[in-house]
Amino acid sequence: xxxYECTVCPYVYDPxxxxxxxxxxxxxxxxxxxDDWTCPQCGVGKDMFEPVE
Amino acid sequence: xxxxxxxxxxxxxxxVDWDRRLFDELIPxxxxxxxxxxxxxxxxxxxxxxAVDPTKKDVLFENLKKINFEGLDYIISNHAEQDHxxxxxxxxxxxxxxxxxxxxxxxxxxIEMLEISEEKxxxxxxxxxxxxxxxxxxxxxxxxxxxPDTMLEYVPERDxxxxxxxxGSHYATSKLFIDDYxxxxxxxxxxxxxxxxxxxxxxxENLSKVKESEPNILAPSHGPIYxxxxxxxxxxxxxxxxxxxxxxxxxxxxMHGSVQGIVxxxxxxxxxxxxxxxxxxxxxxxxxxxxxxxxxxxxxILGSPMVLGGAHPKVIYGSLLAGALNPKxxxxxxxxxxxxxxxxxxxxxxxxGKLDADVLDPVIIKGRAGKSDIEELKRLANDIEKKHKNDxxxx
Numbered sequence: 051x052x053x054y055e056c057t058v059c060p061y062v063y064d065p066x067x068x069x070x071x072x073x074x075x076x077x078x079x080x081x082x083x084x085d086d087w088t089c090p091q092c093g094v095g096k097d098m099f100e101p102v103e
Numbered sequence: 104x105x106x107x108x109x110x111x112x113x114x115x116x117x118x119v120d121w122d123r124r125l126f127d128e129l130i131p132x133x134x135x136x137x138x139x140x141x142x143x144x145x146x147x148x149x150x151x152x153x154a155v156d157p158t159k160k161d162v163l164f165e166n167l168k169k170i171n172f173e174g175l176d177y178i179i180s181n182h183a184e185q186d187h188x189x190x191x192x193x194x195x196x197x198x199x200x201x202x203x204x205x206x207x208x209x210x211x212x213x214i215e216m217l218e219i220s221e222e223k224x225x226x227x228x229x230x231x232x233x234x235x236x237x238x239x240x241x242x243x244x245x246x247x248x249x250x251p252d253t254m255l256e257y258v259p260e261r262d263x264x265x266x267x268x269x270x271g272s273h274y275a276t277s278k279l280f281i282d283d284y285x286x287x288x289x290x291x292x293x294x295x296x297x298x299x300x301x302x303x304x305x306x307x308e309n310l311s312k313v314k315e316s317e318p319n320i321l322a323p324s325h326g327p328i329y330x331x332x333x334x335x336x337x338x339x340x341x342x343x344x345x346x347x348x349x350x351x352x353x354x355x356x357x358m359h360g361s362v363q364g365i366v367x368x369x370x371x372x373x374x375x376x377x378x379x380x381x382x383x384x385x386x387x388x389x390x391x392x393x394x395x396x397x398x399x400x401x402x403x404i405l406g407s408p409m410v411l412g413g414a415h416p417k418v419i420y421g422s423l424l425a426g427a428l429n430p431k432x433x434x435x436x437x438x439x440x441x442x443x444x445x446x447x448x449x450x451x452x453x454x455x456g457k458l459d460a461d462v463l464d465p466v467i468i469k470g471r472a473g474k475s476d477i478e479e480l481k482r483l484a485n486d487i488e489k490k491h492k493n494d495x496x497x498x
Contacts, residue, residue: 059457098247
């Protein structure tokens with residue numbers, strides 16, 4: 051599963067960790083995050099994330 | 104601000120803030136700013152596009168009195184930030200029959216920040232149109248310039264586009280249009296550096312929404328409006344591109360002259376190598392000028408003395424600012440001076456956060472720069488020259 055990084059702040063979404071602040075279970079791929087999920091650090095939307103090369 | 108008729112039945116009714124000297128409590132505004140608001144008088148309905156900062160509420164209301172219109176049907180809110188939306192609650196009191204038109208994201212923010220009642224707000228989406236009779240508002244969403252909520256309107260009958268913060272400038276002027284783009288270019292760049300640069304991928308993407316309509320007049324919500332839109336569009340294309348200039352900026356602090364000596368030497372070494380260089384002594388610098396140079400400098404060199412067990416707090420602030428503005432800088436390094444050791448480089452490179460630059464070997468000197476240290480500075484200058492020459496993204 052691919053990690054995705056925020057293009058605005060240093061946060062990286064790691065699917066193996068999920069995002070406990072939004073009740074996202076570990077093992078959730080980025081693609082399966084709800085459309086209204088936002089960066090837990092700076093608040094931008096999913097459309098501001100890019101896959102980590 | 105006086106009332107201007109921009110084009111038939113479309114009026115500029117906003118306010119000039121000649122004396123504003125700081126925006127977001129962060130970036131100095133040497134030229135003041137304006138809060139632009141536009142009244143569109145169709146033959147059936149009337150709409151106001153964006154309002155003004157609450158400090159200039161009276162100017163807006165006075166201006167509206169100068170125009171003959173019957174009732175205000177729509178208040179278009181392109182962006183919920185208070186310098187454009189803060190007067191909407193007053194407008195709703197003065198024109199109780201009017202409806203606020205905005206998008207879903209902006210609606211949420213207007214309710215949360217200004218406590219505007221949900222029933223007073225109607226939603227538009229990408230591609231929606233509202234007719235004022237002989238004038239049509241066509242809405243397009245341009246999120247992340249610089250909030251998630253921003254949208255624009257194009258009025259085909261007059262070939263004019265209202266882009267809110269996008270493509271704006273902090274520039275107080277009594278003129279409606281600026282004849283010579285050079286007069287406003289620096290102000291627009293300063294504005295881009297602070298507001299748009301952290302979101303520059305979106306600032307670039309959204310250009311297509313402007314260009315596809317080929318507007319004859321572009322009316323942002325700060326600064327003069329453009330009757331030659333290609334000038335500001337081409338600036339945004341340049342600023343948001345991957346290309347940087349063969350330029351080094353050196354934000355630094357020197358307490359007793361050691362770092363000053365290092366910076367002076369480095370400046371000369373870079374000039375000798377044909378590289379443009381701009382040192383910024385952070386105790387005297389206008390941070391807006393520094394931010395503007397970050398827009399297209401290939402390299403940033405942070406210069407700091409050791410003090411209180413670490414890098415100088417003002418230089419840490421410089422690196423934090425670079426991290427927050429997230430420019431397209433390609434290379435980063437540190438020069439510094441110490442007396443008896445401490446953590447300087449790690450601290451400064453850590454604070455730049457998101458900035459995606461290759462770190463070149465730093466030059467940290469004990470005391471003043473001696474002969475052997477000059478050799479190390481030459482090595483850094485040579486590294487910078489080589490990197491710039493071999494990098495296709497450096498002009």
